[in-house]
Amino acid sequence: MRNRRKRPIIRTHKKLTDMLADKKHDDPSSLRSKTISMETSKRQETAEKVVGELSPILHVMVDRVKTLLGDPMDLIVREFEFELEQKVTATLLFLEEMNDPQILNEFILSPLMSLSSHKQSSPVSVDHALHYIKQNALALGRVLDVETEDELVEALLAGFSVLLVEGNTKGLKLGTTGGKVRGIEEPSSEVVIRGPKDSFTESIKTNISLIRRRVRSKDIRIEKFKIGEVTHTDVAIVYLGNIANPLLIKEIKERIEEVKTDGLLESGQLEEFIQDETVTVFPQFLNTERPDVVIGNLLEGRVGIIINGTPFVLIAPAQFIQFFQSSEDYYMRYDISTFLRLLRFSVFIISLIAPSIYIALTTFHQAMIPTTLLFGIAAQREGVPFPAIAEALVMEITFEILREAGIRMPRAVGVAVSIVGALVLGQAAVQAGLVSPAMVIVVGITAVASFAIPSFAVATSARLLRFPLMLISSVFGFYGLTLALIVIIAHLSSLRSFGYPYLSPFAPIQTQDLKDSLFRFPITKLFKRPEKLSKKNQTRTQPYSVKKKREEETTR
Amino acid sequence: MKLFKSCLPLSLCLLFLTGCWDQNELDELSIVMGIGINLDKKGNLIVTYQVDNPTEVAPGITGAGGGKQPVFTVYETTGRNLMEATRKASKQTSRRLFFAHARMLVFSEKIAKDSIYQAVDMISRDPEVRSTIQVVVARDTTPSKLLRTFTAIDKVTSDEVATILKISEKNWGENMQQDINEVLQSIIDEGGEPIINGIKITGDKKLAVTAQNYEVGDPARVQLSGMGVFRDGKLQGWLDGPKARGVLWIKGKLVSSAITVPCMRKDNGYSIEIVRSNTELSADTKRDIPTITLDVFPEANIAEANCAVNLEKSSEIDNIESRLNRVIEKEIQKTITASQGFNSDVLGFGELLYRENPRKWRNDYKKNYKEIFPRLKVKVNVDSRIRRSGIRTSPFLFEEKKKKEAP
Numbered sequence: 001m002r003n004r005r006k007r008p009i010i011r012t013h014k015k016l017t018d019m020l021a022d023k024k025h026d027d028p029s030s031l032r033s034k035t036i037s038m039e040t041s042k043r044q045e046t047a048e049k050v051v052g053e054l055s056p057i058l059h060v061m062v063d064r065v066k067t068l069l070g071d072p073m074d075l076i077v078r079e080f081e082f083e084l085e086q087k088v089t090a091t092l093l094f095l096e097e098m099n100d101p102q103i104l105n106e107f108i109l110s111p112l113m114s115l116s117s118h119k120q121s122s123p124v125s126v127d128h129a130l131h132y133i134k135q136n137a138l139a140l141g142r143v144l145d146v147e148t149e150d151e152l153v154e155a156l157l158a159g160f161s162v163l164l165v166e167g168n169t170k171g172l173k174l175g176t177t178g179g180k181v182r183g184i185e186e187p188s189s190e191v192v193i194r195g196p197k198d199s200f201t202e203s204i205k206t207n208i209s210l211i212r213r214r215v216r217s218k219d220i221r222i223e224k225f226k227i228g229e230v231t232h233t234d235v236a237i238v239y240l241g242n243i244a245n246p247l248l249i250k251e252i253k254e255r256i257e258e259v260k261t262d263g264l265l266e267s268g269q270l271e272e273f274i275q276d277e278t279v280t281v282f283p284q285f286l287n288t289e290r291p292d293v294v295i296g297n298l299l300e301g302r303v304g305i306i307i308n309g310t311p312f313v314l315i316a317p318a319q320f321i322q323f324f325q326s327s328e329d330y331y332m333r334y335d336i337s338t339f340l341r342l343l344r345f346s347v348f349i350i351s352l353i354a355p356s357i358y359i360a361l362t363t364f365h366q367a368m369i370p371t372t373l374l375f376g377i378a379a380q381r382e383g384v385p386f387p388a389i390a391e392a393l394v395m396e397i398t399f400e401i402l403r404e405a406g407i408r409m410p411r412a413v414g415v416a417v418s419i420v421g422a423l424v425l426g427q428a429a430v431q432a433g434l435v436s437p438a439m440v441i442v443v444g445i446t447a448v449a450s451f452a453i454p455s456f457a458v459a460t461s462a463r464l465l466r467f468p469l470m471l472i473s474s475v476f477g478f479y480g481l482t483l484a485l486i487v488i489i490a491h492l493s494s495l496r497s498f499g500y501p502y503l504s505p506f507a508p509i510q511t512q513d514l515k516d517s518l519f520r521f522p523i524t525k526l527f528k529r530p531e532k533l534s535k536k537n538q539t540r541t542q543p544y545s546v547k548k549k550r551e552e553e554t555t556r
Numbered sequence: 557m558k559l560f561k562s563c564l565p566l567s568l569c570l571l572f573l574t575g576c577w578d579q580n581e582l583d584e585l586s587i588v589m590g591i592g593i594n595l596d597k598k599g600n601l602i603v604t605y606q607v608d609n610p611t612e613v614a615p616g617i618t619g620a621g622g623g624k625q626p627v628f629t630v631y632e633t634t635g636r637n638l639m640e641a642t643r644k645a646s647k648q649t650s651r652r653l654f655f656a657h658a659r660m661l662v663f664s665e666k667i668a669k670d671s672i673y674q675a676v677d678m679i680s681r682d683p684e685v686r687s688t689i690q691v692v693v694a695r696d697t698t699p700s701k702l703l704r705t706f707t708a709i710d711k712v713t714s715d716e717v718a719t720i721l722k723i724s725e726k727n728w729g730e731n732m733q734q735d736i737n738e739v740l741q742s743i744i745d746e747g748g749e750p751i752i753n754g755i756k757i758t759g760d761k762k763l764a765v766t767a768q769n770y771e772v773g774d775p776a777r778v779q780l781s782g783m784g785v786f787r788d789g790k791l792q793g794w795l796d797g798p799k800a801r802g803v804l805w806i807k808g809k810l811v812s813s814a815i816t817v818p819c820m821r822k823d824n825g826y827s828i829e830i831v832r833s834n835t836e837l838s839a840d841t842k843r844d845i846p847t848i849t850l851d852v853f854p855e856a857n858i859a860e861a862n863c864a865v866n867l868e869k870s871s872e873i874d875n876i877e878s879r880l881n882r883v884i885e886k887e888i889q890k891t892i893t894a895s896q897g898f899n900s901d902v903l904g905f906g907e908l909l910y911r912e913n914p915r916k917w918r919n920d921y922k923k924n925y926k927e928i929f930p931r932l933k934v935k936v937n938v939d940s941r942i943r944r945s946g947i948r949t950s951p952f953l954f955e956e957k958k959k960k961e962a963p
Contacts, residue, residue, distance in 0.1 A: 363579050366587075367656030367684065371715075374587065374657060379614035381582040388581060477579070 052149035058091055058166045065093060068153055074098075075156075082115045084132065085123040094161035100178025104161060107139045108174060126167045133165075134172060142175025157232070181206065187289045189456060192328040199289040204234050204308035210291040211238055215298070219243075225256050227270070231263035234308040235270065238294070243301045243534050251498055252303055252316060266310045274316075276496050281464045283457035284497045286315040286322050293327045301534030317497035317533070319504055321517045323458035324348065329520055337520040344453060345518060351449035352462045355392045356473040356481050358442045362388045364477030380436035389474035391435045395443040396466065398424065403447075500532060585654040589628065590714030591689075592699025593675045594664040596634060601667075601675065603641035605631045605653060606703040608712050626767055627711045630704050638678040655684040660714035661691045661736065662699040662755070668784060668791035672750075679736050687737040690718045693784045693791065695754040697761075705757055705778055706769040717755060717778055724780055729813040729830075730800040731780045746917065747906020747925045749786050751803060754794060756781045787900040795894055802891025805852055805884065806903045808835035815856075817879045819863045827860035828880055831943070839905075841913040844920070847933045848905055852884060854938070858945040864953040873942050881938040888936045896930040905932060 055061045062077055069075060078092040092108065115137055124132045134143055146152045147170055152162055159177040184206065187199035200207045208222060219242040225235040237252060255274040264270060267287055275284040288294060289311045294304045297315045305314040324344045329337040361369055362377060369377065384391060402421040409417060429435045446466070453459040465488065472480040495502035505513035510531050515521040524544040529537070592604035612627040631648050635641030645653060661679060663672055679685050694702045703713055710716035725732050731753045742750045757776055763769050764776035782796035783803060795803065804810040810833045819825020833854040840847040858867070858876070865872050895902055906925060910917040921928055 362582050366580070366582065366585060366654060367686070371657045371659075374582075375608065375610045376614040378582045378585070378587065378610035382611050384583070474579075 054147065054149065054152065054164075054169050054171060056167050056169050058089055058164060061164055062091055062093070064149065065152065065156070068149065069156070078109070080109065080113060082112045082133075082137075084115065084129055085125055088126055088129055089166040091164045092161055093156060093164065094176065095156055095159070098159040098179050099161050099176045103140070103176045103178065108161070108163070108176065111137045111139060126165075129165045130168050130170055130172060133163075138172075138174065140174055140176070144173050146171040146173045154232075184210070190288060190290050190293070190326070190454070192290075192326065192331075194331045195328050196290070196292050198291060200291065200306075200311040200313055202309050202311060204236060204306055207291075207306050207311075207313065208236060208238070211294060211298075211304070214291060214295050215240075220298075223253070225253075227256065227259050228261060228263045231265070233264040235264070236306045238298065238304040238306060240298050240301075243299065243529065243537050244303060245301060245533065245535050248301075248317070248498060248533075249303065252305070256305070264307060264309075267305065267307045267312045267314045270305065270307060271314055276498065280491065280495060281461040282320070282492065282495060282502070283323070283455070283461065284316075284318055284495065284502070286318040286455070287312045287457065288315065289313070290327055296327060296330065299540065300529050317500040318502075319497070319500070320458075320492060320495075320502050321506070323455035324453070324518075326454040330523070334520050334522045338518075341518055341520065347449045347452045348458070348462055351446050351453070351459070352465055353469055353481065353485070354446045354449065355396060355442055355466060356469040358439070359388045359392055359470055360473040360477045360481055363474065377436070377438050380438050383433050384436050385433070386435075387474075388439075389470065391439050392442070392470055392474075393467075395429075395435055395439050396446070396470070398429075399443055399447055400463075504532065505530070580652060580654070584651055586649055586651040588653050588655050588658045589712045590660040590662065590703050590717075591655075591658055591679075592662040592664070592694070592703045593638070593667055594699050595667040595670055600634045600636055601638060601641055602632060602634050602700065603638060603645070604662075604700045604703050605645060606712065606714055607631060607649070607653070613711055626706075628713075630700070632700060638675055642678075655682065656686060658685060658689050658714070659718040661689050662702055663691070663693050663752070664698050665693060665695060665791065666698075668693050668752075668786070671789040672752075672786070672791075673789040676736065676740065680740055685736075688735045690721055690753075691734050691736055691739050692717060692721075692753045692755045695756045695781050695784075695794070697757050701761070701765065702755065702757065702778065704765040705776065706764065706767055707778060708770060708775055713778060720778070720780060721753060725804075725809070726811050727813070728801075729804045729810045730797065731783060732804055732807070732809050742902070742904070743789075745904060745907040746910040746922070747901045747929070748904055749788075749900040749902050751795075751902035752784045752786065754781045754784050755779065785895060785898045785900045785902050787898065792898040792900050795891065798887045799891045799894050802888045803895075803903065805833070805888050806835065806837075806850060806891065808833070810854075814859060815880065815883055817876060817883055819861070819865065819876075819879075822863055825861070825863045826858060826876060826879075828876070828942070829857045829859040830854050831857055837908050839908050839912040841909060841916050841921075845928060845931050845933065846909055846921070847935065848908065849935045850888065850937065852888070852936070852938045852940075854880075854884065854940045856880065856940055856942050858942060861945075861951040862953070864951065864957040866954055867945055867950045877940050877942055880940045880942075884938045884940065885936045888938075889934075892932075892934050892936075896932070899926060899930050901925070901929050905929070905934075 055064065058079075066075065066077075072095070074096040076092075076094050076096050078094075079089065080092070081087050081089050090112070092104070094104065112133060115133070130145075146155055146162060152171055152173075155162055155173040159179065160173040161176045163172040163174060165171075181203045182201050184198050184201055186197045190199075198210065200210060212220065217240065219240050221239050221241045223237050225237075226232050227235050235256060237249070237256070239249060252274075256270070259270065259273045261269075261273070267285075271283075271285045271287070272278070277284065285305075286293075286297070294313050294315060298304060302315050302317065305316065307314075324341055326340075329341060332340075362381070366374060381388075386394070402417070402424075405417055406414065406421075426440055430437050430440060450459045450463060453462070469481060469484055472484045476483070493501070493503045493507045501508060504510060505517055512528050513530050516526055524541065527539060527541050527543070529540050531538070586607040587610065588605050589608050590604075590606035592606070594602040594604070596602050606628050607630070608628045609625055612625050631645050631653075633641045633644040633648070635644050642653065663675070667675065679689065680687070705713050707713050707716040710719055721731060721733050724730070734750070734752055739750045739752065742748045756779055757764055758779050759774065759776035761776060763772065769775040782794040783800045784794055785792045801810070801813060810830065812832075813830045815828045815830060816824050817826040817828055833852065835853070836851040838849045838851075840849070861867065867873065892903070906917075906921075906929070909921055
């Protein structure tokens with residue numbers, strides 16, 4: 001079982017290195033053959049689609065669309081006439097609330113309906129109607145031809161409006177997408193004191209625009225995918241073409257394209273599909289709702305994956321250390337950033353093992369507790385009916401219940417729950433002699449510590465691992481705890497995110513990258529991008545020499 | 557794979573069925589704070605355990621017990637050896653005795669005179685007992701009484717004694733902390749013998765063992781009292797007062813103390829505060845009776861000057877220094893004579909000789925060290941330095957004298 005689990009990791013890792021080797025030696029042939037095969041498959045698909053050609057007769061076409069969509073109540077069929085060589089009937093099809101009515105009225109209907117033959121220099125035949133109105137009447141940026149039924153339906157569902165003209169076997173899809181979307185707000189899960197306050201929204205277009213606005217580089221690459229047999233969710237990968245490793249891009253694309261499922265509602269689902277290792281509690285993707293985080297990672301050679309319908313953008317590959325970094329680290333002075341990073345890391349360790357240490361100390365290693373403290377704890381334990389492990393489990397589970405309740409319940413009852421929770425957890429349980437006050441402190445510090453980790457994803461892994469660690473330390477003491485931690489570290493170092501070692505830059509050690517890991521060196525000293533991520537274009541900062549120059553001037 | 561699958565539940569069972577051999581909940585332990593060892597008439601060991609009662613010791617805890625209880629209880633058993641007595645104690649205790657926090661090991665004078673060797677092995681062998689446990693000898697009292705004494709500040713006697721030792725070594729220097737490790741080391745050292753602190757009860761001894769001892773303003777107290785000199789594991793006698801301080805001078809362990817130096821025919825003219833001191837030992841092993849040279853370098857401040865001298869003059873300071881040297885020298889010489897009188901090398905001279913000349917030690921000295929030690933010649937050179945004189949220079953007496961002399 002272990003072998004079976006291990007194999008995929010090795011394979012992906014090998015794949016990347018193999019491909020690297022491929023690329024160096026005889027790459028053109030292999031790559032070309034793949035692209036050729038993809039092209040042929042695409043051609044086959046289009047050939048199939050030609051079957052559902054558009055009919056030139058309007059009402060037939062409208063009926064056809066209605067049957068295809070099941071005559072939905074929000075399908076608006078607007079028939080109207082306009083004047084070319086002769087009167088021409090046309091139909092505008094669109095799904096209500098998916099389109100912007102103002103654009104429809106002002107830029108489509110009103111210019112078309114005010115067309116008259118007088119204004120035209122030469123009479124336009126019906127056959128050329130589409131071309132003519134495209135060139136002259138539609139004051140709209142995004143106008144494309146629709147040639148098949150499938151395309152038409154797809155366009156309607158994607159929020160375009162479709163214009164059909166009597167006697168034409170083509171239609172026009174018009175970019176009138178509108179409808180209500182949530183505005184750009186402050187991020188709710190990654191709050192910073194200093195730094196940009198905007199966050200991604202559910203709309204992929206807004207999200208891409210947020211990224212584009214910040215990176216005015218011709219090298220930014222945005223590639224689109226559609227995932228979900230039913231939902232047809234837009235997925236886009238973003239990267240910087242001159243920095244990111246092309247093999248990484250290839251791997252990501254391949255993995256995304258392989259996803260075959262009915263629907264994709266959130267980035268978490270995609271994450272589970274394309275991650276390297278399923279049997280682990282550690283997140284293999286960074287998710288963020290902050291555009292600046294995405295861009296910071298793009299600059300390091302990573303890839304952002306945006307999914308329509310969620311503000312959480314995935315970043316791959318992810319390293320363990322990233323989950324302890326906040327974008328604010330780069331905006332504040334390096335000394336405080338370093339301090340905070342060390343703090344966050346120790347906070348992770350506290351939230352992971354604080355209860356286990358309490359259990360191990362009080363049941364196995366009483367000699368290690370300072371005498372006075374031992375008296376204190378022993379006095380509290382006096383009269384508590386349960387062993388330390390039961391006490392700890394009860395308290396930890398109570399806390400988990402409170403936490404879950406706090407997230408799910410309506411906001412109005414929040415106060416009530418927190419009062420009851422505080423009473424149950426703290427006062428009452430102690431007074432009733434169910435738990436000792438020291439245990440309440442331990443649970444409290446664990447809880448607060450788990451909230452101080454900037455990434456929710458990695459906080460949950462600490463939360464999960466806490467329980468087995470508590471059990472082990474109740475049976476084997478520090479000996480067991482140490483063994484379990486060794487196993488966890490071994491597991492961490494076996495993890496790969498898209499073939500990149502999870503524990504880098506610590507294991508394997510990359511001295512250059514250590515500058516921006518647990519520590520953050522001054523920004524003027526961070527010259528290089530992460531070594532393995534960006535094979536080309538490594539330098540990111542040139543030595544800053546103004547101060548030196550001034551010094552030289554004054555000494556002269 | 558099949559094998560693995562069938563083994564998995566079994567190995568999971570293993571996890572919970574191992575029995576956790578050294579697992580102990582805190583409320584299943586009796587925390588022993590002090591161990592007392594005495595000898596009864598038949599030659600059996602009487603072992604006394606002072607076990608504390610955490611609900612009363614811990615501050616601000618209203619335990620489940622609630623009511624007023626003594627802060628410690630004492631168990632006493634007899635046995636032919638220490639382990640037997642310890643295990644026998646379980647006939648009286650509802651919990652396992654837990655020794656890791658024991659701070660004091662008291663020998664009675666009786667067992668000290670008989671031999672302490674019969675009782676130190678288990679203490680040093682048991683992994684639970686810490687090697688930092690302080691060893692003392694109950695002087696003019698028994699361990700069982702000492703461990704029953706209620707002390708006012710630190711509540712638990714053993715705790716109090718260990719703390720007194722620490723503070724007294726740092727501030728007065730007539731006692732030094734001797735834990736079990738140091739005692740054993742001095743036994744193992746070439747020609748060495750242990751020196752162990754004495755402790756006694758002062759005040760109303762009947763009151764001492766009752767909880768009322770807390771309630772009176774002038775309770776019975778435990779007090780350090782000299783250091784006991786041993787030879788071959790047997791107590792030979794006591795070094796008291798300045799003689800005991802001499803041991804610390806010689807061993808270079810003196811951190812700070814106050815030394816009275818005469819001034820202008822007043823015996824208590826100056827009080828000199830020693831702030832740090834360094835001792836260098838060397839030995840001349842050319843002759844049959846070796847000579848040992850002791851160089852002591854104390855640094856001191858003037859803490860008190862009760863006579864009218866002009867401390868602004870450096871000659872006066874030199875004067876004080878030379879007098880201080882003489883006082884210290886005398887103290888050290890007294891200590892050496894005393895320990896030579898007991899014929900017990902508690903000062904570590906044997907180890908010094910061995911280090912200076914291992915071959916000669918092995919061939920000549922070691923065999924008849926018992927004869928050599930009392931005849932050792934020791935040269936003591938003290939070179940003290942007075943660094944500061946507090947926040948004033950000349951004493952007010954001098955200023956007054958000056959005023960009178962001036963018109």
